Amino acid sequence: MNNDILTEDERDVLQELMNIAYGGATAVIAEMLEAFASLSIPNIQVMSVDELLKTFEALKSTSYFFSTQAFNGEFSGESAFFINEESANNLAKHLELEDRDDLNDAILELTNVLTSSLTTKLAKELETEVGFSLPSISKVPLSEINDVQTFKIYSKVIVIDTELNFQDQQINGKIFILTKDESIQWLKIKLNNILDDLM
């Protein structure tokens, strides 16, 4: 068993679990924002942090609101949510927000909802619990993304990314669920338990 990388079977199981999780998340967000929202089917990849930073760069918008939130427990890690300036402004309009602080707050809330609903659902399927830290936000010019220290603590990450779309409001963002090294080990064991049950 390779220590870093998920086997095809493991990835399939994780994909299935994520499919269940993202369905629930979509419903919560739609209700919270009173708008028709959709999440794309989560895409699961294992990559190095360097590759991850390149993925962020590939988002190609010049300026992003970028928020992160840590989650803890047997399944622990961090989520990173990107929303470009245009989408953020549309979100502000939709929520009738008055100033920049309100917008930051709304983005944090969106981050929290996405992180919570995606990870709690997943954790439940994996028979564990997660706790959440306060999310934090910064507006980062993409050219400075390499300076974001927060990801440097990971060596390999499982990246679960999904796109959030509000069709009528033209709001879209991208969320990455990143899991730490030891969590990958834990996750592999859990996924294999599920696989054994299926056999």
Added chain:
Amino acid sequence: MAQNKTQQHFRRLDVDKEILSVINNGVIILDEQLQIHYYNKWMQLHTKLKEDNVLGKKLYDIFPTINKKTLIRKIKTAFKINTPTFYAASSSNYLIPIKINQIKNSIFQYMQQDVSIIPFEQDKQFVAVIITDQTIMANTNALLQTNIQKVKELNQALIKEKEVTEFQHKQLLSNSRSAAMGEMISMIAHQWRQPLSLINTLIATLKIKKELGVLNDTILDNSINKIEKTTNFLSHTIDDFRDYFKPNKIATKINLFNLFEKSLFFLKSELKQLDIEYTIDINSNIYIKTYKNELLQSILNILKNSIDAFKENNIKNKKISVIVVKNEDSVLINIEDNAGGIKCKNLQQVFEPYFSTKSKNGTGLGLYMCKTIINEHLHGNISIESDENGTKVAILLPDKV
């Protein structure tokens, strides 16, 4: 047994309550309509409101600054996702307005708060609102932001400064080239004075002889030959100067004896005119690999300085002496004069650009250029010492650049 279990249960509840009343966080229990069901001691102390005065009341009635819509949305969302929702001090500043009295916290008037809204799982009726004081952290952050801004500004200024310096350096180089050109022209002028006057004299003589009717073919041929020889010399001088003032692109092996002979050739008319004794003590087979013209320019510059110093000071027995010593992998060139020396206060500045003590025609770039060439181009070193008798310049060069 059953009673025992009940007792344990009660005791645990007491512990929970005790902790809630002493904990260093604000705790409020609310329902979805924002009615207050619990208000812990921390809240009572910080808001100066007794529990009895707030229980059963709506939170927004007590604190009218609260955005009702947002708070209700957060509570509903917390129920929906069954995990906490938050207000972060970094973006929302605070939920409950609590004035701070500490003078130290000068940036904020109100306590900065992180707020977690935690749903009670079973009945989905109540949430616990937990408030954490983050003022110190927020202060530190604000300070950090100011400092980051300052560093950015300083960095900008530095980049600008660098651009200016680079521009000035370029300008300096171009000025140096002009100065070198000026030196060259003045040397050519000295070289030309005598041959030109020779030509002049020859022509004048021819004219007189013709008028007197004594001009014959032999005299004419002789004179024309002399004039031809002299103009050839003039033209040769120009070529020589041009060759030596072109920068070398590649280092070549040169004989230092020949180089100093050349320096003598360029300066001899001026040395003669001022009656300066010029001695060179050098072994005729010292070779080094370097940029010939750059080295010659530097040496000429130093020798010119000595000559100029003699013009300003009236000295008997004027002398310039050069001694070249070969070491294992370097060469030391000493150029010494007895022209009266450099004033002590000026000595430290002689290598700085635009520093000149010459009464006229001093660009202040000569020695600066020498130092730049010797240090950066020839990878050598130049030093200068002086007393009231004279000045001694030492140039140390590697035998291979």
